[in-house]
Amino acid sequence: MLALVTGGLHRVGAAIAARLAAAGYDLALHAHRAGEPDPALAQAIAAHGRESAIFPADLAASGDVETLVAQVKARFGRAPDALVNSASIIAEGQWADLSHEALARHLDVNFVAPMLLTRGFAAALADGQAGAVVNIVDQRVANPPVDQAAYTASKLALGSVTRVMARAFAPQVRVNAVAPGMVLPGDDYDDDQWQRLKTAMPLRRNSPPEEIAEAVAYLLGARAVTGQTLYVDGGANLESFARDFVHMMRD
Numbered sequence: 001m002l003a004l005v006t007g008g009l010h011r012v013g014a015a016i017a018a019r020l021a022a023a024g025y026d027l028a029l030h031a032h033r034a035g036e037p038d039p040a041l042a043q044a045i046a047a048h049g050r051e052s053a054i055f056p057a058d059l060a061a062s063g064d065v066e067t068l069v070a071q072v073k074a075r076f077g078r079a080p081d082a083l084v085n086s087a088s089i090i091a092e093g094q095w096a097d098l099s100h101e102a103l104a105r106h107l108d109v110n111f112v113a114p115m116l117l118t119r120g121f122a123a124a125l126a127d128g129q130a131g132a133v134v135n136i137v138d139q140r141v142a143n144p145p146v147d148q149a150a151y152t153a154s155k156l157a158l159g160s161v162t163r164v165m166a167r168a169f170a171p172q173v174r175v176n177a178v179a180p181g182m183v184l185p186g187d188d189y190d191d192d193q194w195q196r197l198k199t200a201m202p203l204r205r206n207s208p209p210e211e212i213a214e215a216v217a218y219l220l221g222a223r224a225v226t227g228q229t230l231y232v233d234g235g236a237n238l239e240s241f242a243r244d245f246v247h248m249m250r251d
């Protein structure tokens with residue numbers, strides 16, 4: 001089995017790729033630019049004896065997106081069996097300040113690229129080869145906050161189109177989504193704030209990368225499941241937060 005994981009070298013994408021290596025997948029790891037995988041991913045690839053290759057590509061550039069699946073097929077000699085659309089960008093920005101440039105770039109990377117990659121992935125499959133796609137969205141698709149306008153709009157779009165693509169590419173390809181909550185803190189969080197935010201979740205816990213990866217692995221193997229969004233978020237989707245987490249419970 002072969003999986004193409006976008007944004008697969010670092011952070012959540014790397015955790016997903018490591019879990020798939022353990023499940024027996026060889027790995028086509030997309031990255032915005034060439035680099036080394038996170039140490040845990042490198043260890044997982046070595047420990048499970050999987051083949052891997054890195055494919056630098058700018059997901060905002062149509063030429064890079066349109067040729068990525070073909071590059072993977074040429075390198076491995078076969079089409080991938082799985083596609084995980086994990087790569088994403090996020091920037092602050094309120095609706096009153098939303099620019100065409102910011103919106104276009106977020107839509108290109110977070111929405112248009114996954115759509116085109118899914119189309120290319122489906123077209124590359126051999127006759128009789130079943131394929132599975134998992135889009136990484138965000139728990140905010142259930143109750144969107146007002147912050148990060150361009151990012152929020154792009155994830156809402158990807159969450160909605162997941163169901164459309166599931167119908168469009170059935171029966172050969174299944175398309176599902178995983179919606180994480182708070183997974184890894186960015187530079188804008190401090191340690192105390194990150195711990196306090198757990199208390200705002202119904203389950204009083206965040207969603208570690210390993211649990212996101214486990215959800216992806218489940219959906220890739222669940223042959224009777226398509227068009228679904230699996231929330232792995234400590235229950236965050238059950239609440240309605242007016243602001244993004246980064247703006248909550250600050251000192």
